Amino acid sequence: MTDTGIGASVKRVEDARFLTGRGSYTDDLEQPNQTYAYILRSPHAHAAITKLDVSAAKAAPGVVAVFTGEDMQVGSIPCGWQVNSKDGEPMKEPEHPPLAKGKVRYVGDQIAVVIAESLAEAKAAAEAIEVDYDIQPAVVDMNKALAGGTLVHDDAPNNLCYDWEIGDAAEVDAAFANAHHISKIDIVNNRVVPNAMEPRAAVGAYDKASGEYTLYTTSQNPHVIRLLMGAFVLQIPEHKLRVVAPDVGGGFGSKIYHYAEEAIVTWAAPKVGRPVKWTAERTESFLTDAHGRDHITHAELALDENGKFLGLKVDTIANMGGYLSTFAPCVPTYLYATLLAGVYTTPLIHANVRAVFTNTTPVDAYRGAGRPEAAYLLERLVDRAAREMGIAQDEIRKRNFIPSDAFPYQTPVALQYDSGDYMATLEKAQGMADVAGFPARKAASEAKGKLRGLGYSTYVEACGIAPSAVVGSLGARAGLFESANVRVNPTGSVTVFTGSHSHGQGHETTFAQLVSDTLGLPLDQIEISHGDTNKVAFGMGTYGSRSLAVGGEALMKAMNKVIDKSKKIAAHVLEAAEADIEFKDGKFTVSGTDKEMAFGEVALTAYVPHNFPHETLEPGLEEQAFYDPMNFTYPGGCHIVEVEIDPDTGVTTIEKVSACDDVGRVINPMIVAGQTHGGLAQGIGQAMLEGCVYDDDGQLITGSYMDYTMPRADDLPSFDTDTAVTLCAHNSLGVKGVGETGAIGSPPAVINAIVDALSGLGVTDMTMPATPEKVWQAIQDAKMPMAAE
Amino acid sequence: MYDFNYYKPGSLADAASALAGAEDGKIVAGGMTLIPTMKQRLAQPSDLIDLAAVGDLKGISSDGSSVTIGAMTTHAEVAGSSDVQLVIPALAAVAEGIGDPQVRNCGTIGGSVANNDPAADYPAACLALNATIVTNKGEYSADDFFTGMFDTALDEDEILTAVKFPKPDKAAYMKFPNPASRYAMVGVCVAQTGGAARVAVTGAGQDGVFRASEMEAALASNFAPEALDGISVSADDLNSDIHASAEYRAHLIGVMAKRAVAAA
Numbered sequence A: 001m002t003d004t005g006i007g008a009s010v011k012r013v014e015d016a017r018f019l020t021g022r023g024s025y026t027d028d029l030e031q032p033n034q035t036y037a038y039i040l041r042s043p044h045a046h047a048a049i050t051k052l053d054v055s056a057a058k059a060a061p062g063v064v065a066v067f068t069g070e071d072m073q074v075g076s077i078p079c080g081w082q083v084n085s086k087d088g089e090p091m092k093e094p095e096h097p098p099l100a101k102g103k104v105r106y107v108g109d110q111i112a113v114v115i116a117e118s119l120a121e122a123k124a125a126a127e128a129i130e131v132d133y134d135i136q137p138a139v140v141d142m143n144k145a146l147a148g149g150t151l152v153h154d155d156a157p158n159n160l161c162y163d164w165e166i167g168d169a170a171e172v173d174a175a176f177a178n179a180h181h182i183s184k185i186d187i188v189n190n191r192v193v194p195n196a197m198e199p200r201a202a203v204g205a206y207d208k209a210s211g212e213y214t215l216y217t218t219s220q221n222p223h224v225i226r227l228l229m230g231a232f233v234l235q236i237p238e239h240k241l242r243v244v245a246p247d248v249g250g251g252f253g254s255k256i257y258h259y260a261e262e263a264i265v266t267w268a269a270p271k272v273g274r275p276v277k278w279t280a281e282r283t284e285s286f287l288t289d290a291h292g293r294d295h296i297t298h299a300e301l302a303l304d305e306n307g308k309f310l311g312l313k314v315d316t317i318a319n320m321g322g323y324l325s326t327f328a329p330c331v332p333t334y335l336y337a338t339l340l341a342g343v344y345t346t347p348l349i350h351a352n353v354r355a356v357f358t359n360t361t362p363v364d365a366y367r368g369a370g371r372p373e374a375a376y377l378l379e380r381l382v383d384r385a386a387r388e389m390g391i392a393q394d395e396i397r398k399r400n401f402i403p404s405d406a407f408p409y410q411t412p413v414a415l416q417y418d419s420g421d422y423m424a425t426l427e428k429a430q431g432m433a434d435v436a437g438f439p440a441r442k443a444a445s446e447a448k449g450k451l452r453g454l455g456y457s458t459y460v461e462a463c464g465i466a467p468s469a470v471v472g473s474l475g476a477r478a479g480l481f482e483s484a485n486v487r488v489n490p491t492g493s494v495t496v497f498t499g500s501h502s503h504g505q506g507h508e509t510t511f512a513q514l515v516s517d518t519l520g521l522p523l524d525q526i527e528i529s530h531g532d533t534n535k536v537a538f539g540m541g542t543y544g545s546r547s548l549a550v551g552g553e554a555l556m557k558a559m560n561k562v563i564d565k566s567k568k569i570a571a572h573v574l575e576a577a578e579a580d581i582e583f584k585d586g587k588f589t590v591s592g593t594d595k596e597m598a599f600g601e602v603a604l605t606a607y608v609p610h611n612f613p614h615e616t617l618e619p620g621l622e623e624q625a626f627y628d629p630m631n632f633t634y635p636g637g638c639h640i641v642e643v644e645i646d647p648d649t650g651v652t653t654i655e656k657v658s659a660c661d662d663v664g665r666v667i668n669p670m671i672v673a674g675q676t677h678g679g680l681a682q683g684i685g686q687a688m689l690e691g692c693v694y695d696d697d698g699q700l701i702t703g704s705y706m707d708y709t710m711p712r713a714d715d716l717p718s719f720d721t722d723t724a725v726t727l728c729a730h731n732s733l734g735v736k737g738v739g740e741t742g743a744i745g746s747p748p749a750v751i752n753a754i755v756d757a758l759s760g761l762g763v764t765d766m767t768m769p770a771t772p773e774k775v776w777q778a779i780q781d782a783k784m785p786m787a788a789e
Numbered sequence B: 001m002y003d004f005n006y007y008k009p010g011s012l013a014d015a016a017s018a019l020a021g022a023e024d025g026k027i028v029a030g031g032m033t034l035i036p037t038m039k040q041r042l043a044q045p046s047d048l049i050d051l052a053a054v055g056d057l058k059g060i061s062s063d064g065s066s067v068t069i070g071a072m073t074t075h076a077e078v079a080g081s082s083d084v085q086l087v088i089p090a091l092a093a094v095a096e097g098i099g100d101p102q103v104r105n106c107g108t109i110g111g112s113v114a115n116n117d118p119a120a121d122y123p124a125a126c127l128a129l130n131a132t133i134v135t136n137k138g139e140y141s142a143d144d145f146f147t148g149m150f151d152t153a154l155d156e157d158e159i160l161t162a163v164k165f166p167k168p169d170k171a172a173y174m175k176f177p178n179p180a181s182r183y184a185m186v187g188v189c190v191a192q193t194g195g196a197a198r199v200a201v202t203g204a205g206q207d208g209v210f211r212a213s214e215m216e217a218a219l220a221s222n223f224a225p226e227a228l229d230g231i232s233v234s235a236d237d238l239n240s241d242i243h244a245s246a247e248y249r250a251h252l253i254g255v256m257a258k259r260a261v262a263a264a
Ligand SMILES: Cc1cc2nc3c(=O)[nH]c(=O)nc-3n(C[C@H](O)[C@H](O)[C@H](O)COP(=O)(O)OP(=O)(O)OC[C@H]3O[C@@H](n4cnc5c(N)ncnc54)[C@H](O)[C@@H]3O)c2cc1C
Pocket: B026, B027, B028, B029, B030, B031, B032, B033, B034, B035, B051, B071, B072, B097, B098, B099, B100, B103, B106, B107, B108, B109, B110, B111, B112, B114, B115, B117, B119, B120, B121, B122, B154, B158, B159, B160, B161, B181, B182, B183, B184
């Protein structure tokens, strides 16, 4: 290992610019002669627009133009994934206009755009727009939505998007009939607001001379936006549409999707003949960034007398919100139900999932996307089963783990895990958590009048998304490969163009380490370029922990092509057979001789090909590769959380978090730890603090930081994180992914720890977020069992 | 934000006449509450009269038996004042627990007291410590000053100039922060002076800060946590919201009051 290669804790090269305020985010980009857009949004969750008069706004000072849905006759914002109901019917896919046409379906839905010389003038003019609403009852509660009555979309009866299933219900029922014990649970996976630090922003520009449109946007995947917006909404061909996602300040999934504002500014730019800039205010982020999670589930687990799992039944309702966001339909199906085996050998599983429309912000993938919902359900249920059967929390897991020699392991819910060692991560985490010392710590807490609990979560996820053939057969309307281009410059420095997009992950460092390791270059000779469709050939972007496992593999493939070509050049210059050329430590040598050429010399020769045999050797040194993975990757691990509860107030303090994850080969341990820390903060945030609440009228109660509890540093302890690695069996690097593990593994460990702490009082359940009030109330109810019934 | 006229008078008299002369004028102190409200277009004052240049409104003085704090004194200055720490350490602790460093370095005691946010900390301190609120027109006892949430005895054109706190024998403030905003979800300030005890509760009451008289009576005869055993505050007039039901707030008042008495 070199100090800049694979396995080195290289400091993030991008941090210098981020930490000194020199990042260049979408809102930082000033276009000559730009205008400012302000979007008038619906204050009602569900209403027909009976009158929309923009004439006064058009006449207001500084206003350049005002457009409504009637003006903007363009395509519907498309959905990228089709899920079919169990009866074969395709999901209901209602029209989603960028500017509302006659009806608004959630608070924040776009009604009109005002474009002005300044933002203040645009906002002032928006107040002069006259709108009359015929307010209709809001559909907020998912169960009520399914009962019909008020419809969010007239073409979706009972507000049902799809009714989907996986597994054989009859076989599972048979397993339940023979069960020794059945554990049941009702789970709510709480809705969360993504809260990227940088609000969304978009700037549209149009060059009349070339006919080229440019969209600068806060995106995790500019090529995907180019495809969705260009082909489906605005009908602009790729060669006339450039999409740039410059520095992006966090996404967590919320910046994957194609949003209305991107289409609005791009469409409006040629209409007003000037660039149009829009930047969300924080309130708009709360109201319009696609939210995450929001499932209601009933599940049952059948066990034999030894606590072995015989079968699992799951019935889930998933909220889609007011419209289908880009990936929404696949989250509660192919990213959720296919993970319900978890790390266990449960032989039979059936899951039914109904997706429902409501008058709320659209819901889509959020860090983990489906997999945290599966892990939370399973780990809560397993914990409950252990308590009911009197088996220790770790023991029930060990009895049901997929053994480390059983890989590749085919689960009953479609996935085939390639590698893993769940016992190893569990045992290492137990050591980190000093589980042996827990009884003494519990006694010490009790002596102070406090309660103490320890909670486990052993999880697996599927990421490195994804084999195109597999997702294609499951309804994805895209391939999920990645591209990389390696350009060796004449003096031997390297520019990499990757289709992965970094918005906090540190690709400029990790990917550079792959290059440094493979080509033997120092980091300052390597540039990682991403986020611009005019520079990068193609890309599917960053989400689903896919950057390294898919984008990194594409980069390796392109570098191998560079090495192959370089060997040809070296063989020619050194007058040796190509087969005799070896490449090591940045040097090409003729084996068995002292003849050698440095990488830089080969590069220079490639661009100064004075005596190349042109029939067999092309000048230049630049290679492109596309990589399509053979399988998902399956990171997994064990998180152990220890909490202390003050029974007088219900305040829960997280005392210790021990996370041991198998993320495959670690390229940069410091970045892996950083990703784990961030994921844990988000997972613990969901478990203890973050809860998105709508009232019955569909108003977002938690619409600002006054009411939405973002995790703060003092809500969290210092984390103890480590890895126990098994290599991915189907990619060359052996990498699995780390972007989502923290957010997937931690929520059930937190809640299981709280339930453990309260179990002495007879408490068996706790919902997320476990606020002080809920914990206090659970204690009160337990003290008065009669009153609670 | 809507357009407004901006004034920065150099004296209290000029500030008062600017305020009186404005159509819908507002004082701006630290701006921590007012400016965000204006940015969200929830307030539209015609004129802002900035007190930043009125020198005599800033600063802390103490005669050993009381502390007088100028209206424009920031929370950070109160928290860091050796006079306050010496005479009424509980008051320094109240200031130290407000918001975050940015807020403490801009927000002022005058702004906080004049605003009387039902979840603010200072109103509880003023009420429990029996402070006197001094204005350009006269003085109010804290009991008379806080008249309901976001409501005070101040006239439209009256300017708060200082708050005067007598030294208690003992005092402490216990805050149970709202997990999201970190304002008080329940804050209880207790003080004992001579034979009397005062208990003020913020964050919980539907009508803003209030005194818990039953607790005061119990503590007057025995200023000890046990004296509060069995005393509960009715949930009837308390706030219920997504963070805490009225019942939970009522319970927390009891817990925070006991902890404050223990800490005093
Ligand atoms: C992020 C954040 C967190 C906060 N957390 C807390 C907290 O935990 N606890 C807490 O108590 N507060 C908290 N606050 C509020 C903070 O204490 C403010 O400083 C305070 O509410 C207002 O003080 P100001 O000086 O900023 O007043 P301004 O915002 O300038 O004014 C507030 C109001 O008072 C009026 N006013 C100001 N000064 C005078 C005067 N001298 N005479 C007459 N009227 C006057 C103004 O006209 C205005 O109506 C927080 C604020 C923020 C932004």
